[in-house]
Amino acid sequence: MPRKIVKSKYFFEEDFIETIGEVSTEKVKDWGPNSQLKVVGKSLSRIDGYDKVSGTAKFSFDISLPNMVYAKTLRCPLPHAKIKKIDISEAKKVPGVLAVLTYENAPKIPWYYGMSFLFDPHLRYEGDEVACIAAETEQIAVDALKLIHVEYEELPFVVDAGAAMKPGAAKVHDAGNVVRGEPQIYKRGDIEKGFKQADVVVEDTFSTQVEIHNPTEPHCSVVNWDGSRLTIWDSTQGVFSVRDAIAGYLKMPASKVRVIKKYMGGAFGSKLEAGKYTVMAALLARETGRPVRIALDRRAMNLAVGNRPGSVQKLKVGAKKDGTLTAMNHYSYGAAGAYPSGAGCSRPFRTLYKCFNVRSEEYTVFINTGRGRPFRAPGHVQGTFAFESIIDETAEKIGMDPLAFRIKNYAEVDPASNRPYTGKLLRQAYKRGAAAIGWQDRKPAGSGSGPVKTGLGVATQIWWGGGGPPAYATLKLNRDGSAHVIAGSQDLGTGTYTFIAQVAAEVLEIPMEKIQVTLGDTAVAPYCGSSGGSTTAPSVSPAVRDAAEQMKTKLISAAAAVLEIPGNQLVYKNGIISVKNKPDKKLTIANIVRRMRERVLLTTGARNANPSGYAINTFGAQFARVEVDTYTGRISVKKIVAAHDIGRVLNRKTLENQVHGGILQGLGFALIEERVMDEFTGKMLNANLYDYKMPAIYNVPEIEVIIVSEGDAKISNTGVKGIGEPAMIPTPAAIANAVYNAIGVRLKSLPITPDKVLMALQG
């Protein structure tokens, strides 16, 4: 199997990752359009569907072990405090309480890049971990938590990013509230010069709220020690990343830690890293000598396991009368929460359109709230909302149709690196999307009569999503012609199990029913990265194809030896190898494997390196039709057309589901969801699912999904790019632009709630 070590670059959640890795150099034939394929691209039902509709699917929280005990965490009720005294004696006396961990008795395990510890007496947000109890039942643990007596020294706090940047603000950390002490600055060209060349200059300020991931399944782990070996069933997007982190925290060999995740109830970025709760459970399990299950409650989910940071974005755009962008400036700030995390949002601004003079300045600040984590297209959702809003404003100022303005500034090469794209079909996305929504009938802003006004809006999406190495897949072919694919990736509901089986079935030409897929188990699977960044399908599917192609080659070579005929005289069809022009001279997989005296043939496939010298991106355009009731301020999204270039579609059915879900989350961000903080107490006012509203059935618009791409053959042997994040990125901006088109007043602060609409209408 041809392999080599190469450098390869790809984008993962918040940054470019350069890897040096072993990749496959096997050149296989491009698959061509999906119409030429038998299994890949089809609308097939999920292979794990039975488990999910029958209730047999075991999520981490469903794992029950004999003699298991339950752990619960005490969380800080204040936004900023130091523990003066903590008394656990009463809690320890409760019958059924087995162990209590606090900063006084737990090992000092460094956390948050060495800025804190697993248990830290200095608590920096409401929800920070104070103690953890293991008990015979969860209820005993919950009751005993109330008997831990803590005396806090209350410290000054700040829970708003803007306030945290002001001189004299309460300090979250001694070094000051600006993360790294300085902004992130990006520039190309000369914006002064560019603004001078402009005929119109538009300036505006936009803001976005903090959004909470709130996957339906709470974060949880079940841990079990078996001598010196630790097994963890974790609700995670990255089994290997959790394994290595836990091994590091507990100072044990990674080989002795096994992390398993079979099914998970959503994550959206909030389950990319190892949680404190997992380490606490492991410590408690060691102390009690029993397995431990730990699960967060919904309140903790809202406070302590991540969020999409809010943003304030001041934008300035200059353009000539003919629509050419001449200069753009972006200034923004947002809050990491109490510990470092990224709040930048200027990437779409830098990369979406052709413009030579660009500058951005981004501040990430500490505040006394839970730390941010990547959330489905981090930075891009909020950045695209502001940028695509001001692009609309600029188009209007020079009297151009917003769509025509975007096409006028179409980037033929990546504006940041000047590299060509491996593929970019955004023009087709604009064209087909516009036709589907009826863009030609769009009326001037606010021109409708009557109290309920209709509007159309568009927004563009750019994201990476090309994936990359390392990613491996092991294929085991059994004597009976059935196969088992094993990969260290995970299925978040995104259909990973299913597309892996499809790719293997396509190459080996065996029925899907004969293929079994195992994912999310560090003890048995070859390495794949965490599932985030829309990288899973583009990274893993080529490794699976590589493994299957190798298997086919192996079978043909073996058949050649059995038949004593050169391999090039043989043809492989539907798992049968026959001699060209002599169809009765043939061998089945079973014949070959038996002759080899094997029961399981093995290959391991690898993801190829990304092509150098190219930018790899996904693109898309979404169009929204909304109705705004000017009496009540209510917005009803009637239709979203989502037209995307995401390389090859592996499974049309699961893809549509993924796009619908992304759009609904985008709609939630545009109109509904918001973490509400009380600036006087520093507490979150809506840390539950009743007050923290998420989209429910009544918010659903009609959705039309258009995929304009076939495989992007420059990237990999499957030509797949990711769709998870692209689906959500442009939705809020498209809705906001449609609202403007409906009422003629621009809403610049998300979420666009009825009160904001009414205020804006009244000027």
Place this chain on the structure above:
Amino acid sequence: MKTIKIQLLVNNNEYEVSVSPNETLLDILRERLGLTGTKRGCEIGECGACTVVMNGEAVNSCLILAPQADGSKIMTVEGLMRNGEYHPLQQSFLNHDAVHCGFCTPGMLMSAYVLLQQKQNPTETGIKQAIAGNLCRCTGYQQIVEAIGDVGKKGETD
């Protein structure tokens, strides 16, 4: 704490369980009877993941104290399959890909089951009402509505 003996008929199996007064039906189903198909997303009646059928009505089992359920007839997602065959709702959920991560699915199925028991061929509005209390964070809901509607149209309610 004092325990109370309760009788439950769950998926046509009889159980007698000693429960504490503060245990919920959800706890009993999951932790005592091992029926983990019913999910716990919030414990306070906000997400619908714990929906089961109790005496013919869809209820949030996290809001039912175990003693309240004494003598009740309960159906959970595990009770949907008949002789190893999918219930039409299960088949339809698969056909429409009304399932993503699958965490909300058992609750959705139970809400849909009760709807179809009570109303043949429900309207789209009726379907929306029936699952309005079931939150899904992954799908766009549309597939779920269509999956339920399809079964209703075919009149396969049981």
